[in-house]
Amino acid sequence: MGAEFLFMDDNARPHRANIVDECLQSEDITRMDWTAYSPDLNPIEHVWDMLGRRIAACQPPHTCLPELRRALLDEWCNIPQDQIDNLILSMPRRCKACIASSGRHTPY
Numbered sequence: 001m002g003a004e005f006l007f008m009d010d011n012a013r014p015h016r017a018n019i020v021d022e023c024l025q026s027e028d029i030t031r032m033d034w035t036a037y038s039p040d041l042n043p044i045e046h047v048w049d050m051l052g053r054r055i056a057a058c059q060p061p062h063t064c065l066p067e068l069r070r071a072l073l074d075e076w077c078n079i080p081q082d083q084i085d086n087l088i089l090s091m092p093r094r095c096k097a098c099i100a101s102s103g104r105h106t107p108y
Contacts, residue, residue, distance in 0.1 A: 008032045010042055041094050041106075043087035050079055 007029045014020070024031060034041075054075040055062070062068040097106040 006030055006032050008034065008042060010034060010045070041091075041098055043084070043091065046087050047079065047084060050083065051075055054078070 007024060009031065051072065055068070055071060058071060062071050094106065
């Protein structure tokens, strides 16, 4: 990954299990400091939300797992790359807002 690589997770309990910590340490992966109140800073959470909204809007709703899987893959491919790029580019702004709010709620 390189010396500048910084791992970002959201403080979820499964991510903080001893086995995860041991794995990250064994690979010399540095974990980003993350406030417990701001898991929504991670851009992927917003991508998951976009995907979920797209699937929820499908009419008629999907009725079986293979159909849902296909729809998820199709919708994933249809998320405009510029929306994902904008989320990534918003990270400095999001981090500043988090720091300004002392790790509490932000408008993001």
